[in-house]
Amino acid sequence: MSRLQVELPGxxxxxxxxxxxxxxxxxxxxxxxxxxxxLGAIMIKATTVETRLGNPTPRVAETPSGMLxxxxxxxxxxxxxxxxxxxWLEQFDVPIIANVAGTLLEDYVEVAKAIxxxxxxxxxxxxxxxxxxxxxxxxxxxxxxIAKELTAAVKAVSSVPVYVKLSPNVTDIVSIAKAVEExxxxxxxxxxxxxxxxxxxxxxxxxxxxxxxxxxGPAVKPVAIRMVYEVSKHVSIPIIGMxxxxxxxxxxxxxxxxxxxxxxxxxxxxxxxxxxxxxxELPAKLDELRIxxxxxxxxxxxxx
Amino acid sequence: xxxQELMEVVxxxxxxxxxxxxxxxxxxxDEMGQPGQFVHIRVAGGNEPLLxxxxxISSVDKExxxxxxxxxxxxxxxxxxxxxxxxxxxxxxxxxxxxFPVKTDDTQKVFLIGGGIGVPPLYELSKQLIDVxxxxxxxxxxxxxxxxxxxxxxxxxxxxxxxxxxxxxGDKGFVTHxxxxxxxxxxxxxxxxxxxxxxxxxxxxxxxxxxxxxxxxMGCGIGACFACVCKTNQEQDxxxxxxxxxxxxxxxxxxxxx
Numbered sequence: 151m152s153r154l155q156v157e158l159p160g161x162x163x164x165x166x167x168x169x170x171x172x173x174x175x176x177x178x179x180x181x182x183x184x185x186x187x188x189l190g191a192i193m194i195k196a197t198t199v200e201t202r203l204g205n206p207t208p209r210v211a212e213t214p215s216g217m218l219x220x221x222x223x224x225x226x227x228x229x230x231x232x233x234x235x236x237x238w239l240e241q242f243d244v245p246i247i248a249n250v251a252g253t254l255l256e257d258y259v260e261v262a263k264a265i266x267x268x269x270x271x272x273x274x275x276x277x278x279x280x281x282x283x284x285x286x287x288x289x290x291x292x293x294x295x296i297a298k299e300l301t302a303a304v305k306a307v308s309s310v311p312v313y314v315k316l317s318p319n320v321t322d323i324v325s326i327a328k329a330v331e332e333x334x335x336x337x338x339x340x341x342x343x344x345x346x347x348x349x350x351x352x353x354x355x356x357x358x359x360x361x362x363x364x365x366x367g368p369a370v371k372p373v374a375i376r377m378v379y380e381v382s383k384h385v386s387i388p389i390i391g392m393x394x395x396x397x398x399x400x401x402x403x404x405x406x407x408x409x410x411x412x413x414x415x416x417x418x419x420x421x422x423x424x425x426x427x428x429x430x431e432l433p434a435k436l437d438e439l440r441i442x443x444x445x446x447x448x449x450x451x452x453x454x
Numbered sequence: 455x456x457x458q459e460l461m462e463v464v465x466x467x468x469x470x471x472x473x474x475x476x477x478x479x480x481x482x483x484d485e486m487g488q489p490g491q492f493v494h495i496r497v498a499g500g501n502e503p504l505l506x507x508x509x510x511i512s513s514v515d516k517e518x519x520x521x522x523x524x525x526x527x528x529x530x531x532x533x534x535x536x537x538x539x540x541x542x543x544x545x546x547x548x549x550x551x552x553x554f555p556v557k558t559d560d561t562q563k564v565f566l567i568g569g570g571i572g573v574p575p576l577y578e579l580s581k582q583l584i585d586v587x588x589x590x591x592x593x594x595x596x597x598x599x600x601x602x603x604x605x606x607x608x609x610x611x612x613x614x615x616x617x618x619x620x621x622x623x624g625d626k627g628f629v630t631h632x633x634x635x636x637x638x639x640x641x642x643x644x645x646x647x648x649x650x651x652x653x654x655x656x657x658x659x660x661x662x663x664x665x666x667x668x669x670x671x672m673g674c675g676i677g678a679c680f681a682c683v684c685k686t687n688q689e690q691d692x693x694x695x696x697x698x699x700x701x702x703x704x705x706x707x708x709x710x711x712x
Contacts, residue, residue: 175678179700183456183676203683203695208671210681212531215501217673221680224695368501396501419674420496420504422547423458 153443154432156190156411158388159336160273160311161245163190163411165429166444167401170392170413171196171249171275171315172221176235177242180418184426187243193339193413194235196251196277199260201227206359211348216367216394217416218346220360223251223280228261236268245272247313251280255300258290263307273310276301276335279317279342281364291317291342294329301333311336313390316381318373319345327381338381339390339413341374367416368394375407379451382408396424398431402439405447456550456676457482460543464520466536469603472527473571474536475512479520482546486514486521489579490553490646490667490704493523494675496545497535506547507531508672508699510646512574513581524574524603550675551703554665556582559641562589567629567655569595569647575667576646577604580611591615591640593632595651599623630654638662653712664707670698677701685711 154165168191169180176194177186186192204224211218225231231248239246248265252258262274278291278300290300297314305312314330316323318341327338343364348357356362374393382389391409395401396417404412417424432444441447461480469475482493494506509523527536538544553575564583566576573594580590592614596602599622608614615632616624625632629651638659645655646667656664673679677700684702686693686709696702696710 173679175680179674179676179678201694203685204680207681207683209683210671210673210679212503212505215504217504219673219679219681224680224683367504416504419679420506421458422456422674422676422678 153436154429156445158390158410161191161247163245165190165432166405166411167425167429167432168193168247168390168411168413169418169425170415171247171277173415173418176231177239180422181242183422185242186239188426188429189244190411190429191245191247191272192239193247193249193275194231194239195225196223196249196280197225197228197231197261197265198223198251199228199257201225201230208357208359211357211363213346213348213365213367214369216365216369217419218348218358218363218365219343220358220363222360228264232265232268236265236270240270246270247273247275249275249277249315250304251277255303258300259303259307262304262312266309271310273336274304274308274312275339276304276312276314279315279319281317281319281343281345281362288317288319291326292320294325297326298329298333301330301335305334313337313339315342316340317342318377323377324380324384327385331385331387335387337388337390338385339392340381341370341377341393344370344373366394368396370394371400375403378404378407378409382449383452396420398428398435401428401432402435402447405444406450408449408452410445410448455485456548457485458545458547461546463538463540463542463544465540466538469524471600473524473601473603474527475522475524475603476535476538477520477522478544478546479518480546481519482548483514483516483519483521486511486549488553489556489582490575491549491551492703493546493548494550495535497531497538503531503534505673506675507535508550508675510575510667511549511578513578524571526571547675551699552701554579554644554667554704556586557642558586558588561639561641562587563640564588564590565593565633565640565643565659566590567593567633567643567645567647567651569629569651570597570601572647572651572667572669573604576644577607579644580608584611591636593617593629595619595629595647628654630658633658649712656707656712665704666707666710667704668698668702668710672699675699687711
């Protein structure tokens with residue numbers, strides 16, 4: 151077995167590196183730059199039942215070592231994603247993790263049921279943490295009871311394992327993590343963005359049309375590491391960690407904190423070749439740390 | 455093909471108040487062709503600033519393997535870029551986007567209309583149009599005399615009108631004032647500048663084939679992040695929205711809702 155190979159529910163990953171949802175579209179733009187089959191997996195852009203046009207612009211704003219975004223789950227809708235985007239992605243030898251979003255519980259169920267039947271979708275990622283839509287999204291991810299209920303409902307109809315993407319915008323992320331585990335989640339992905347705001351110094355008004363946006367990038371990494379560390383102590387399902395990963399050292403840190411694989415978000419916007427670069431750099435880093443197999447790093451921070 | 459390269463700064467000079475011209479050299483130049491494309495530049499290493507800066511290509515010298523950008527240093531990123539010196543390297547991603555079509559027609563006459571920092575890509579466009587036998591007329595608008603650049607360079611290429619909002623040089627007013635008094639016996643027009651200018655120009659020249667280059671706050675520059683979307687006039691286009699970075703930045707007049 152390759153020293154980078156990672157086995158997770160539904161996912162046989164060549165390596166633990168995958169682009170995070172919302173930062174990679176449906177892969178088309180990046181396929182012009184490199185072979186997507188190199189990736190451990192691909193987390194595709196959130197899919198809702200209906201076509202969504204997203205929020206007004208400006209949708210992004212740069213912040214110290216990070217950025218805010220409020221795209222608003224723009225996507226072509228379930229039918230087009232299944233018929234066009236996922237079908238197109240079949241040419242690559244890479245498992246797809248389909249990010250599922252909605253306004254009502256029924257929406258999540260409808261998308262999950264249909265999208266999990268696509269042959270290359272090997273797992274779902276329930277988006278109960280998008281901070282940029284008025285309804286749904288984060289409202290499901292901030293109450294343990296609702297999060298558990300939604301997880302169970304989706305789990306009941308999904309043909310593939312279900313991962314739940316957690317929001318950091320909560321008082322106690324461990325309680326949400328435990329709730330989704332009880333609801334039957336096969337894994338957790340974390341963290342989504344932190345709600346933030348940037349003001350225009352001249353006008354005093356928010357820079358982003360939506361007012362608030364989700365903060366991502368290197369600035370959020372310490373928060374993400376802390377949360378992965380805490381959650382991994384209290385759940386037994388695997389975690390795909392993310393939040394500010396841009397260097398190979400960040401990958402090591404997330405695994406050490408307790409994640410079993412790592413997603414790369416904002417860094418794809420800064421350097422579109424970042425995922426293959428990280429994959430290429432990992433073996434040398436393992437040598438440097440005198441680690442034979444990458445899985446030896448998982449949860450190192452907890453060991454006595 | 456889109457490539458990423460650490461390119462060498464060959465020249466960096468100030469052209470006008472806050473306006474800089476930078477020439478870079480490297481293999482990426484081989485990929486450049488169509489005028490109106492842009493590059494996405496990481497102005498410094500590390501995380502500050504985090505995102506790249508999209509800047510249009512103002513001219514390409516394939517023989518020397520160099521290209522030039524003209525940009526306004528007004529935010530942290532572009533101010534940092536303006537401090538990069540010859541011999542230093544900057545991380546460039548490009549060429550990106552779809553530029554202006556270089557077309558010929560029997561009238562041979564085209565308007566090239568630029569506003570402020572929208573002027574630079576028209577320079578390469580003008581050169582390429584001339585190469586195929588066209589006679590571009592340049593109508594260039596600026597805020598005031600102290601931010602005017604490339605006046606002589608455009609004059610070397612053809613008829614050129616300068617207009618400033620405050621009248622400190624050239625005509626006083628907007629590009630539309632100049633267009634008003636020119637005969638409209640042109641085959642097509644090309645425009646790059648702020649949204650109000652594009653709107654005014656496309657209304658004024660309605661019925662004539664036009665190509666507009668847009669500006670929008672960008673994230674990735676390659677079409678993946680959905681930051682720079684614009685609504686389209688659906689009856690004419692069919693698409694519900696377009697991405698400025700990868701579907702544009704140049705669109706046929708009428709496609710993008712203004």
